């Protein structure tokens with residue numbers, strides 16, 4: 385067999401019920417272990433692209449496959465098994481504030497333990513160990529028994545990352561993971577993601593709004609515009625002109641995190 | 648174009664609507680009062696009769712108290728059993744009736760109507776129904792309060808569930824979680840304080856209701872109240888009413904302080 389893509393889109397289309405076009409025919413292949421940054425202005429289809437990979441948003445035409453297996457369009461056991469190998473990180477963290485950090489991270493194990501064990505909160509020791517190692521990897525082991533809502537924004541996002549890591553996933557999808565964080569925390573979280581990609585070899589796709597972050601942390605940059613891939617290339621060779629093409633306008637101070645390093 | 652600093656004239660009041668509404672309410676009250684033969688003069692004429700009843704009822708017969716202990720305890724037990732069983736059964740009823748959590752339209756529709764029927768029929772109706780089915784006594788009372796509790800909690804709580812943030816439930820799904828796990832780890836924790844609050848509220852209502860239920864033979868203090876009233880033992884009736892008043896006040900205070908700590 386030839387090298388199988390971690391994620392492969394073929395003529396993938398998403399048209400929402402209200403007629404809005406999320407993806408307008410995307411052909412894309414992401415190799416195992418790649419660190420890909422997706423950029424594009426608001427409404428370009430970045431979230432739709434990520435959510436198609438784990439079936440949160442089903443395609444309306446075309447196909448998307450994860451490690452050669454087509455993503456089912458209907459909820460069910462097959463889709464749950466696929467999702468178990470794909471971790472997702474969100475802009476708004478999406479952790480339960482009133483539960484402990486540990487419980488939030490163990491949610492990453494739901495697809496791996498018998499249903500009754502999760503139901504009764506009787507997690508196997510091995511799964512608790514996996515959760516602890518996930519917390520170690522993002523450096524908040526000491527917070528394991530703290531209420532998640534009592535943590536700072538950066539720490540809450542680390543809980544989100546630890547939950548994804550607890551899945552022991554082959555792929556991590558991060559949808560604007562730093563958009564609600566301050567600049568210092570932003571760089572810490574981005575470095576965490578890059579380090580995890582390098583140490584564990586997890587294929588990582590990150591949606592970013594800021595161009596300087598994309599250039600600094602991405603290996604490969606994919607530019608989306610109106611649901612289409614309009615740029616696909618190395619982060620080291622992307623030019624000002626490419627960004628102008630992706631955004632359909634001149635990038636300005638609002639498109640970079642560090643204003644000093646404005647393009 | 649209009650200058651944004653121009654103050655718009657105050658819109659005229661809709662006098663026709665105001666006068667119409669006041670007239671309608673007045674007429675309806677007059678018509679209803681006439682219908683049930685309500686008259687202030689007659690009320691005034693009957694006041695002496697009412698005050699004679701009050702005089703006869705005072706002072707309460709405190710020596711009767713020891714014989715009230717067992718039925719009072721039974722009343723509380725009826726309320727506890729009804730609240731606990733009803734509280735548990737209300738969980739699925741509420742979840743299936745919440746638009747954002749229900750697995751399908753048909754389930755939602757059936758459950759909604761089931762809830763409405765439970766709520767439309769009064770607790771006395773259920774008490775009489777169960778008294779006919781399982782015989783007069785505390786079991787009938789507990790069953791009636793179970794139904795009443797389901798009706799109260801499911802209606803209120805399904806609205807709390809509809810108001811939760813759906814981000815975390817979606818994150819649980821994205822980790823490969825099933826519908827039940829989405830509920831357990833994503834949805835229910837957010838609305839748990841509301842649930843406890845409504846369960847306490849239902850308990851308060853149940854203690855009060857278990858007095859009335861006794862009137863139709865569903866056990867507890869209400870049955871004693873009914874026998875004493877029908878044999879004109881008014882000082883005993885006064886004592887019973889005082890006891891229930893004190894118990895209800897205590898329970899209200901306790902549950903109010905628990906509730907304040909929760910939210």
Ligand SMILES: Nc1ncnc2c1ncn2[C@@H]1O[C@H](COP(=O)(O)OP(=O)(O)O)[C@@H](O)[C@H]1O
Pocket residue numbers: 400401402404405406424425426427428429430431432433
């Ligand atoms: N749930 C939805 N229902 C309807 N339209 C949607 C929905 N989600 C996204 N869209 C539309 O699809 C397009 C792409 O959105 P999205 O993928 O969220 O873009 P991005 O993440 O790049 O901002 C936009 O036009 C947006 O309005």
Ligand SMILES: [Mg+2]
Pocket residue numbers: 430431432
């Ligand atoms: Mg988005």
